[in-house]
Amino acid sequence: MSNTVHGPSHHAPKAPSGASDIIDGGWVDRLAPTVVRPYLHLMRLDRPIGAWLLLLPCWWGVALASRGAPDVVVLALFAVGAVVMRGAGCTMNDIADRNFDGKVARTATRPIPSGAVSVFQAGVFLALLCLLGLVVLVQFNAFAIALGASSLGLVAIYPFMKRVTYWPQFFLGLAFNWGALLGWAVERASLGVAPLVLYAAGIFWTLGYDTIYAHQDKEDDILIGIKSTALRLGKATGRWLIGFYAMTIGLIGVAGYFAGLGWLFYVGLVAAALHLAWQVATLDTDAPKNCLRRFKSNRDFGLIVFAAIVAGRMFS
Template sequence: MTLPPSSGAVADALPSNWVDRRAPAAWRPYLRLARADRPIGAWLLFWPCAWSSALAAVASGAALPNLWHLALFAVGSVAMRGAGCTYNDLVDRDIDAKVARTRSRPLPSGQVTPKGAALLLAALLAVGLAVLLSLPPFAILVGLGSVVPVALYPFMKRITWWPQAMLGVCFGWGALMGWAAVFGRLDWAPVALHGAAFLWIIGYDTIYAHQDKEDDALVGIGSTALLFGDRTRPILAGFYAGAAGLLGVAVHLAGGGPIAYLGAATFAAHCAWQVARLDTADAGLCLRLFKSNSWAGALVFAFLCADVLLK
């Protein structure tokens, strides 16, 4: 069922999402602002954290990834994705009002005031801080290192063609966190894993950005979708190949077995499928391919866990 415009639903959210159908009406604008109606971003933020926890289990010989850490990363991913979107929308509300896909969001459409958004941001950051302080001391320090790139991200589209690279730094930070929480240090394995996540994120966010390229060009902001243009497919193939290669390097450095390498190969196959399917002129297909990356992330985690269990 398609919701009427008066419902306040966001244009690019599925009409069947739980926020628009079941959440109390007064909560809906704030839940939409935090993207609770579109959980894909929380999954994509979570998977590098989960990879890192599983890779640490591979390296340490543990029977399972640390379940407490995974639970913290899950809560933190939801809270910090919501905080990041709220902060980004506060910074970009004037731009979002000029873009067809985003002008129905709560801030540019007037459903939420900037003050209300700031209060939501403070609440979500408090949850994120509580999660961070529940981790071991070294992991807390590593987590604090993400503050600067997260703060800078919304401004990158105004000064560079590469906002996707800054997103790669931010969303890929979790690849360091699981290892740091287990070992109390960083090694080359999580650094390689962060590199894999970084390239993967540039790739899938380039696909996502192709939905907005005409509006972005009119507004005057940059993206890799505009920069790459008709060359997106071969460039995307390069980023995804680099991500799969660095994932394999991370598995090697952590002492992973054949099943972990099979996970890297399966990830590579999924990425190759995305490249083969891509049509940058089809916005709907771009969104579906972007969302499919949650499965790519899940595959890596599942194979790493299987490697741990079978050892």
């Protein structure tokens, strides 16, 4: 199952009330032509949190490498690329998980297991999304293009990790935070210590937020044999989150130090740390809505970090 929730396909059957992760009446169902609705739901276009979580490390890397204010055009290209490649990742994930998703009421109404989109159609759509992602990638320098292409292996293996390890969130972190390296490479046409440390910070961040997300699915995951950090850590999740998030903040701070950011960066980092502390202090791993709210709040954390990096660069 995916690390983000999404809306229903137009043709999907209804799950019992309260069992599905589908919310009726979103903008896709109201505004999009009938023929494209299943595909927009397949790429979770009406649920942007996953795109944000993919985009924000990219923006961090761009801002960290910039000589001044980050280039708005570069930020916009990354935004388009994040939406497209998040959609590709969701499509790939749903193809891989189609047999699992069909056995769970929460996911049985998704486009592929419901029959609204065939596996072949999903494969063609995936190829189209990857082509669009390539169009964005080739706007950058040769080093960045090669670096971006090298992430495809991580994207391909992630959907299968939940079948073999209780730490699929680690592999999600490897894939979802590659943008921290790519953002730096777009600006500098190289890598260095600062982006590598930032990348490591993002991996710990993903371990935290996706463990929170996985607690929503733990009962179904046990039934169908899917592994996750939520099941591995159980009641000890809170203590592990403190460790994951402490490493996140610490490594972001180290990355800022190596990049030569000014004191305003550290002020913003304190605000980001307080946000993560709120997540841990108020988390109830047995309440799915509580978990979902804290998971989604990581968009705000990422924006705080981005603002902190920009401020630290502008006033260094």
